Amino acid sequence: MSRILVTGSTAYDLLLTYDGSFTDSIDSNALDSFSVGYVTPHFERHHGGTGANISWNLKLLRQEPLLVSTVGSDGGEYLALLEERGISTAHIEKREDALTATAIIGSDNREHQITFYHPGADAKGSWPDLADERENIGYAIVSPRDTTIMVDAMQWCRSFGVSFLFDPGQQVMSFGKDALLRSIESSSGVVVNAYEWSAVTERLKMTEDDLLGRVPFIVVTRGEQGVEVFTRGHAIALPSCKAEKVINPTGAGDALRAGILTGLAAGWSLRDAARLGAAMGSFAVECEGTLMDSLDLDHLRERARVTYGEDLPPLP
Numbered sequence: 001m002s003r004i005l006v007t008g009s010t011a012y013d014l015l016l017t018y019d020g021s022f023t024d025s026i027d028s029n030a031l032d033s034f035s036v037g038y039v040t041p042h043f044e045r046h047h048g049g050t051g052a053n054i055s056w057n058l059k060l061l062r063q064e065p066l067l068v069s070t071v072g073s074d075g076g077e078y079l080a081l082l083e084e085r086g087i088s089t090a091h092i093e094k095r096e097d098a099l100t101a102t103a104i105i106g107s108d109n110r111e112h113q114i115t116f117y118h119p120g121a122d123a124k125g126s127w128p129d130l131a132d133e134r135e136n137i138g139y140a141i142v143s144p145r146d147t148t149i150m151v152d153a154m155q156w157c158r159s160f161g162v163s164f165l166f167d168p169g170q171q172v173m174s175f176g177k178d179a180l181l182r183s184i185e186s187s188s189g190v191v192v193n194a195y196e197w198s199a200v201t202e203r204l205k206m207t208e209d210d211l212l213g214r215v216p217f218i219v220v221t222r223g224e225q226g227v228e229v230f231t232r233g234h235a236i237a238l239p240s241c242k243a244e245k246v247i248n249p250t251g252a253g254d255a256l257r258a259g260i261l262t263g264l265a266a267g268w269s270l271r272d273a274a275r276l277g278a279a280m281g282s283f284a285v286e287c288e289g290t291l292m293d294s295l296d297l298d299h300l301r302e303r304a305r306v307t308y309g310e311d312l313p314p315l316p
Contacts, residue, residue: 001063001064001316002064002136002137002138002139002265003063003064003065003066003133003136003137003138004058004063004064004065004066004137004138004139004140004141004261004262004265005065005066005068005130005133005137005139005140005141005157005162005164006051006054006055006058006065006066006067006068006140006141006143007051007067007068007069007140007141007142007143007145007149007150007153008049008050008051008052008053008054008069008141008142008143008144008145008167009049009050009051009052009069009070009101009119009122009143009144009145010049010051010052010067010069010070010071010075010078010092010100010101010122011048011049011052011100011101011102011103011117011120011122012045012046012047012048012049012078012100012101012102012103013045013046013047013048013049013102013103013105013250013289013290014043014044014045014102014103014104014105015042015043015044015045015046015105015107015248015250015288015289016038016040016042016043016104016105016106016107017040017041017042017043017106017107017108017248018038018039018040018106018107018108018109019041019108019109020038020108020109021108021109021110021112022038022106022108022110022112022114023110023112025038038106040106044288044289046288046289046290046291047078047081047289047290047291048103048250048251048289048290048291049069049101049103050143050144050145050167050169050254051067051068051069051143051145052067052069052078052082052291053251053254053255053258053290053291054141054143054254054257054258054261055067055082055087056082056085056087056258056290056291056292057254057255057257057258057259057280057284057292058258058261058262059085059086059087060258060292060294060295061258061259061262061280061295061297061315062297062315062316063258063261063262063265063316065087066088066091066130066133066136066137067082067087067088067089067091067092068091068092068127068128068130068153069091069092069093069122069125069145070092070093070094070095070101070121070122070124070125070145071092071093071094071095071100071121072094072095072096072098072099072100072101072120072121073094073095073096073097073098073099073121074099074100075094075100075121076094078100079092079094091128091130093121093125093126093128094121095121095124095125097121097124098120098121098123098124099120099121100120100121101117101118101119101120101121101122101145102117102118102120103115103116103117103118104116104117105250107248107249107250111223111224111246111249113249113250115170117170119145119146122145122146122149123146125145125146125149126149126152127149127152127153127156130156131160134160134162137160137162138265139162139163139164139165139261139264139265140153140157140162140163140164140165141164141165141167141191141257141261142154142157142164142165142166142167142183142187143167143169143254143257144167144168144169144170144171145171147171147174147175147179150168150171150183151179151183154166154183154186154187157186158186163188163264164187164188165187165188165189165190165191165257165260165261165264166183166184166186166187166189166190166191167190167191167192167257168180168183168190168192168196168200169192169196170196172192172196172199172200172203173199173203177203177204180200180203180204181204181214184200184211184214184215185214185215187215188215188216188217189215189216189217189218189219189264189270190211190215190217190218190219191218191219191221191256191257191260192218192219192220192221193220193221193222193223193253194220194221194222194223197218197220208230212230212231212232213232216231216232217229217230217231217270218230219260219274219277221252221253221256221281223240223249223252224240225239225240226238226239226240226278227240227256227274227277227278229270229271229274231270236271236274238271238274238275238278238308239278239307240278240281240282240307241278241279241281241282241303241304241306241307242282242303242307243282243283243285243286244286245286246285246286247285247286247287247288248285248287248288248289249285250289250290251284251285251287251289251290251291251292252281252282252284252285253281254284254290255277255280255281255283255284255290255292256277256278256280256281256284257277258277258280259273259274259276259277259278259279259280259281260273260274260276260277261273262276262315262316263276263277263313265316266313266315266316268313272312272313275304275307275308275312276300276304276312278304278307279300279301279303279304279307279312280300282303283295283300283303297315301315
């Protein structure tokens, strides 16, 4: 089986839940003096990070991720957890001069989120020599982490002819305009949430049609409103799959990306890959934290069938 190259952060997540809506406390007429605080009755500390989350979900889908990431001096137990799940840590750099990246994520009762992210060791990481791995890699995703490493990862993919998804995430505004456009143009597709998509188009001063002339497809996730898939001259709106309960939305986007990667690496249509991704996301919101303990693949396929009225292709 070909491996899926994943580069992104490995981080600790501090998750806080607010019982109301963040927007109820924000006065749009007083943003110059903006200062707001929220009491969060629920707090959890979990393992997270985009790269680790995507890799974990790929493993649940019976795929073989090749994770390239960085942890700090406190990351030993996280490495042990990944190894326990069969995720190789051979290309996870451990820096003793910094702590592992940390995200503080607040969620409200409307699935809005506010995130503060400290890159920690990831800001001191580097891109490894993967030349010997090239023949084993079928697809890749470049997800948010230190932008220098993201650029190195995309250059490596281009040099070795590896198709990759560009997933800029919260790093959208950290890329210069030219670097952002080059990243989009060199990818096989872009995956962003609605807020990030707005930031991309505003930063580049380009429309959806402009960008679709430069990249084969764009996937925009919209939370409970579903997923939009844009290709040249065509758009598909997929409803979200209904979760049995919503505990925390934090890991949904990374689970969706794992589903899309699994489908694309298997040669599925983009539509089917996005359906698998949406179904994965619906399971991720049912747990606290971003790493699901287990996943019933039959239940996953059934949820997609109920939502979309047809079966997914067989999982590889």
